[in-house]
Amino acid sequence: AQRVTQPEKLLSVFKGAPVELKCNYSYSGSPELFWYVQYSRQRLQLLLRHISRESIKGFTADLNKGETSFHLKKPFAQEEDSAMYYCALFNQAGTALIFGKGTTLSVSS
Amino acid sequence: DTAVSQTPKYLVTQMGNDKSIKCEQNLGHDTMYWYKQDSKKFLKIMFSYNNKELIINETVPNRFSPKSPDKAHLNLHINSLELGDSAVYFCASSQRGRGVGTEAFFGQGTRLTVV
Numbered sequence: 288a289q290r291v292t293q294p295e296k297l298l299s300v301f302k303g304a305p306v307e308l309k310c311n312y313s314y315s316g317s318p319e320l321f322w323y324v325q326y327s328r329q330r331l332q333l334l335l336r337h338i339s340r341e342s343i344k345g346f347t348a349d350l351n352k353g354e355t356s357f358h359l360k361k362p363f364a365q366e367e368d369s370a371m372y373y374c375a376l377f378n379q380a381g382t383a384l385i386f387g388k389g390t391t392l393s394v395s396s
Numbered sequence: 397d398t399a400v401s402q403t404p405k406y407l408v409t410q411m412g413n414d415k416s417i418k419c420e421q422n423l424g425h426d427t428m429y430w431y432k433q434d435s436k437k438f439l440k441i442m443f444s445y446n447n448k449e450l451i452i453n454e455t456v457p458n459r460f461s462p463k464s465p466d467k468a469h470l471n472l473h474i475n476s477l478e479l480g481d482s483a484v485y486f487c488a489s490s491q492r493g494r495g496v497g498t499e500a501f502f503g504q505g506t507r508l509t510v511v
Contacts, residue, residue, distance in 0.1 A: 381492055386440075
């Protein structure tokens with residue numbers, strides 16, 4: 288079964304602290320994984336995808352096939368990073384994105 | 397020049413009414429979707445269309461009927477609205493396939509409130 292698990296509903300950190308948002312997946316074969324971000328009452332925006340190996344807004348994510356994980360990391364959190372973060376993967380047929388339940392990141396000063 | 401646009405942004409209506417949400421994309425994508433975001437912020441796929449053909453129809457009441465007049469449009473019509481239909485509905489589009497350039501782009505959402 289294809290599934291995305293984000294174990295943390297809420298992650299609260301102080302400004303300047305490191306951040307790691309966890310994501311685990313279940314998938315047969317080579318998954319395509321994404322992180323989307325939703326700022327308050329806005330549309331979902333693509334943050335990054337694993338095949339691009341980019342760093343966006345200081346965030347990185349590495350696909351670990353052995354642990355079936357795609358955790359999102361940032362070394363120093365900023366208040367403007369406060370948002371809802373969704374991990375997602377394309378289903379086997381490539382016809383829909385399957386989302387995790389999301390993690391709310393709250394960064395306070 | 398918004399990539400994926402939905403109308404209306406807000407929709408407040410009474411139980412039992414019929415309403416429609418429109419979605420348009422100007423990205424030239426061949427696949428469009430409707431997602432429902434509930435009060436707990438869970439995002440769930442409702443429908444997926446590829447080249448105007450329905451390819452995913454998740455467990456959604458048949459009061460919900462999507463219509464794709466062309467590749468750039470995917471509208472959602474809801475009959476006999478119920479309180480439980482209150483949610484934010486997101487339209488999205490992508491280019492089917494794998495690899496760079498196939499990521500999904502989302503509309504700004506339609507916040508539906510049924511009273």
